[in-house]
Amino acid sequence: MARATAARSLALFLLGERRRRDARARDLLRGSSELDALAERDRGLVTRLVLGATAASGALDAAIDAHLRRGARLEPRVRDALRLAAFELLYLDGRADVCVSQGVELVRGVAPRAAGLANAVLRRVAEEDAPALGAARRRVSEGTFDASDLALVGALPEWLCSAALVSLGRDGAAAWAAGALEPVGAWVASNRARAEAGQSPLRALREAGCDPEPGPLPGSFLLGSPSRLASSGLVERVRVIPCDLAAQEVALAAAPAPGSRVLEVGQGRGTKTLLLEGAACAAGGPCEIVAVEVGPRKSELAARRMEAAGVAGHVRCVCADGRALGDELGLFDLVFLDAPCTGTGTLARHPEIAWSLSPDAAHELAALQRELLASAARRVAPGGRLVYATCSVLAEEDERVVEALLACPAGEGLELVRAGRTPLRPGCDTHFHAELRRVS
Structure with missing residues (x-):
């Protein structure tokens, strides 16, 4: 029997903590010592899963609920596990067999009797919802889309996509929806009000191991290793300012x-x-x-x-x-x-x-x-x-x-x-x- 990986198990724990504490997903990720202990690739997967399942929660619930019996209610931890597996399957384009298997094991770990239900629901998501999402992506790429397609592509409420179409136009709304689930860059700005001789922000960020690359605006930097920033002291001393x-x-x-x-x-x-x-x-x-x-x-x-x-x-x-x-x-x-x-x-x-x-x-x-x-x-x-x-x-x-x-x-x-x-x-x-x- 397969077991849920450490990365997916941690993602499930953090998603549950976010729900129980009504906390911000990014705050939980920043404060997780368990996350810091994982390999870089696994840290990336945990981050994508937690942030993605949070951002897409309404769309994922709609997909999951469509495959339940009328009136069926899921225990919150089971729903968390199904959200993670469905997000990986639909929006990270994971292998269907792996996503279904791992989702079933996540559910088994919190509610063993629900493992069969999880298997049935996730297989339906793979067979029906994944192709529907693929078709919506093609329509967006071809420019023949409507608000419901944008809602699928960005895992967004349809009313919000309708409003974005009116506000941004078709091309702008498509780009906005396509970026809703993408990883964000770790941007910082230098404190240009306090220039110190021999203490350039670029040099300080490099010495801290943040792998900075100068951005398109004066004093802007994109960090390749943003996790090093927290321990550098540069934010506390306001040498650099985290901001998009x-x-x-x-x-x-x-x-x-x-x-x-x-x-x-x-x-x-x-x-x-x-x-x-x-x-x-x-x-x-x-x-x-x-x-x-x-x-x-x-x-x-x-x-x-x-x-x-x-x-x-x-x-x-x-x-x-x-x-x-x-x-x-x-x-x-x-x-x-x-x-x-x-x-x-x-x-x-x-x-x-x-x-x-x-x-x-x-x-x-x-x-x-x-x-x-x-x-x-x-x-x-x-x-x-x-x-x-x-x-x-x-x-x-x-x-x-x-x-x-x-x-x-x-x-x-x-x-x-x-x-x-x-x-x-x-x-x-x-x-x-x-x-x-x-x-x-």
Whole structure:
């Protein structure tokens, strides 16, 4: 009798921990000493299985449930094991006999009496669902697809694929869905606000064994061995900043002038604060940032991060509601709003997102985004710029929000300079950003 491999058994354990603790899959993977003990190839398989089964959970459940008797209920650990095996079979293109056998053994290990059911379900997935997925992939490749095909290819809700088609067009939506389950690149940015003689970030990353390759943006690096970063101390000392290439690109597009006054709304943990300050320093000197965050804990963490980064003298962290920015703040040369959003441009990086969203999520967030943008617009000085950014691909949160501002009193005197999304690169997020200028 075959036994489940150590890698698949660990993947099942971690998937169960994620469910029981309602934890983020990536956090569990980062903190797993058992994962660190595996060979590199097995670590890669565990990572793909856990992240993939999480990202595709709704699609996998639909496939599994279609092959159960009406009214049948699965014990949670059995469902976890079936999800892993079905994901490997469908989306990692694993050998059907191996995936079925290993899935049965995973189920046998948690519920021996369910082994026969697992065998029957997984064989049906191999015989019926795998060919259906292959046909959907061909239609996408040929350009004859619809939203249901994108939903199969990306293991995504069909309503979300319909919205993406409207927002991104056919080619953009196809690329977005195809990338939803792909591994993401381990990108970092150098802290350009604190250049130290003889201490180049590239050299430091190489010495730490991270195998960095310079990226297409100033100060960007793609790590070939990202697991070495945690023990290097470079993140704690804020020598480098973990962030996707799209986030770096948005901050670079908004680059403040040296000495300018900047208002950042939606600071979070301060990643874009550091990128904006770094862009100003690279251009000749620091800018003066007031960074607003509604969450007290995030604001405190960001303030400590600014100290560690060596920019606290030029960044003031303020805990406040971005919808009620008072006149006491004054006017700013640049107002940068990093708005809360559905995160649909970051599905590969955040596998919990897609199946946690409701069809009304973008509509509900758009109301908040319009309020935040109208409030931010009132703080733009004559001749100053307003930059609106999200990590969503949905037009309702992006273009429509900007259009609503320009059509209301808060948008008077502003003109749209440019708007668009960062490229849909393999292994990267995509962000939307729009730049407006106050002309009167």
